[in-house]
Amino acid sequence: MFKEEVSKNTIGMKTKLPLGYKSAGIHCGIKKSRKDLALIVSDYPASAAGVFTLNKVQAAPVLLSKKHLLEGEKFYAIIVNSGNANACTGERGYFDAGIMTEQTAELLGIKKEEVLVASTGVIGEPLPMEKIINGIAAIKNYLVDGDEKDAAEAIMTTDTFYKAESTSFLINGKEVTISGIAKGSGMIHPNMATMLGFVTTDAAIDKELLQEMLKRTVDKTFNRIVVDGDTSTNDMVLMLSNSASGVVITKGSDSQKTFEAELFTLLKKFSIDIVKDGEGATKLVEVKVEGALTEQDAIKAAKTIALSPLVKTAIHGEDANWGRIIAAVGYSGIDFDPAKFEIIINGTQILQKNYIVTLPNAVANQTLKSELIELVVKLNQGNESANCWTCDFSEDYVKINGSYRT
Numbered sequence: 001m002f003k004e005e006v007s008k009n010t011i012g013m014k015t016k017l018p019l020g021y022k023s024a025g026i027h028c029g030i031k032k033s034r035k036d037l038a039l040i041v042s043d044y045p046a047s048a049a050g051v052f053t054l055n056k057v058q059a060a061p062v063l064l065s066k067k068h069l070l071e072g073e074k075f076y077a078i079i080v081n082s083g084n085a086n087a088c089t090g091e092r093g094y095f096d097a098g099i100m101t102e103q104t105a106e107l108l109g110i111k112k113e114e115v116l117v118a119s120t121g122v123i124g125e126p127l128p129m130e131k132i133i134n135g136i137a138a139i140k141n142y143l144v145d146g147d148e149k150d151a152a153e154a155i156m157t158t159d160t161f162y163k164a165e166s167t168s169f170l171i172n173g174k175e176v177t178i179s180g181i182a183k184g185s186g187m188i189h190p191n192m193a194t195m196l197g198f199v200t201t202d203a204a205i206d207k208e209l210l211q212e213m214l215k216r217t218v219d220k221t222f223n224r225i226v227v228d229g230d231t232s233t234n235d236m237v238l239m240l241s242n243s244a245s246g247v248v249i250t251k252g253s254d255s256q257k258t259f260e261a262e263l264f265t266l267l268k269k270f271s272i273d274i275v276k277d278g279e280g281a282t283k284l285v286e287v288k289v290e291g292a293l294t295e296q297d298a299i300k301a302a303k304t305i306a307l308s309p310l311v312k313t314a315i316h317g318e319d320a321n322w323g324r325i326i327a328a329v330g331y332s333g334i335d336f337d338p339a340k341f342e343i344i345i346n347g348t349q350i351l352q353k354n355y356i357v358t359l360p361n362a363v364a365n366q367t368l369k370s371e372l373i374e375l376v377v378k379l380n381q382g383n384e385s386a387n388c389w390t391c392d393f394s395e396d397y398v399k400i401n402g403s404y405r406t
Helices: 060-071 090-108 129-142 149-154 207-220 254-276 295-307 309-316 322-330 361-368 395-402
Strands: 021-026 037-052 075-084 115-122 163-171 174-183 196-201 236-241 284-292 342-345 348-352 372-378 384-391
Touching: 021 129, 021 149, 037 060, 037 129, 037 149, 037 196, 037 207, 060 090, 060 115, 060 236, 075 090, 075 129, 075 196, 075 236, 090 115, 090 129, 115 196, 115 236, 149 163, 149 174, 163 254, 174 254, 196 254, 207 236, 207 254, 254 284, 254 384, 284 295, 295 309, 295 322, 295 372, 295 384, 309 322, 322 342, 322 348, 322 372, 342 361, 348 361
Parallel strands: 075 115, 196 236, 284 372
Antiparallel strands: 021 037, 037 075, 037 236, 163 174, 174 196, 284 384, 342 348, 342 372
């Protein structure tokens, strides 16, 4: 159930890194005091996959990591800074992203093409490269093979808690681990991946299959969340697979099904945590659309509801204004009969077919008192369904973003 899935808070949670990985997070001076530089390292050559923002404006680290993934076959490290997005910084920004990979490669004794790079933070400002270079030189001393807390903290911007998860399971009697960290709180309307996410596994997976599984899983998790409708310039999810467990995942096998199911569970936890941590959010909302003609119609309707400022503000104000919900589906572009529309909030029917209102407003509003909201829309047109996650809009969202650069 939805409420059970989101009950676990990652604050203070310890994660288990897969075999052959280390991570670190330190303060190098981009931010005033909080950690702002993270490093993930594999002791063994790893295949890699990535999913990136579809925003036409793409940050330098996005462009460089895409290039490395396209041209390379093995990778050893991911270097990430927060506090500065290195976006809209022109040739200098691309050069600086390259310096980050070069310095990391020199530190680890590998090639710069074997390093992936990411940044997050304020757009349009050049990176403070002296601080970053000094940070890279120092970060190797902080690498650990256990808890990912430091690395998870180092990639945060407006996040209120760090996001780290891991899962271990058996395939053919051998243990396999998938672990990851993510950041995201605002500027969340992914159209590829979302914000930043870095996933590692000790299974052996070839590049093509890894890319296929990551993309398919991202489409069902990170691509189903909405905070504010803004697709970032820096969104990316990267995944490394280093073979240290000795377990080989082959396409079409039972091992692939098991692995992909675990990956889905992990990325779903991240997705829910990101929405739960939405800037100024007070309520976590799962939107379920059922009875659509096609799955794409269900996805489109769910996302449109989740994106609507009028729906999100009504949920914040605990006003079960079903008219805003049906209106959102009405402009989503899908085919449906409004007279067949039904709405259920936290198990209580608010609207029946033929626009029959089931409860007085004051009673219906009680369904929104919870911090966890399940909003079910039944179109009664077909057999397809989809869900996505969002949060409410509060006054604090405006305050946080009105002072983001100050």
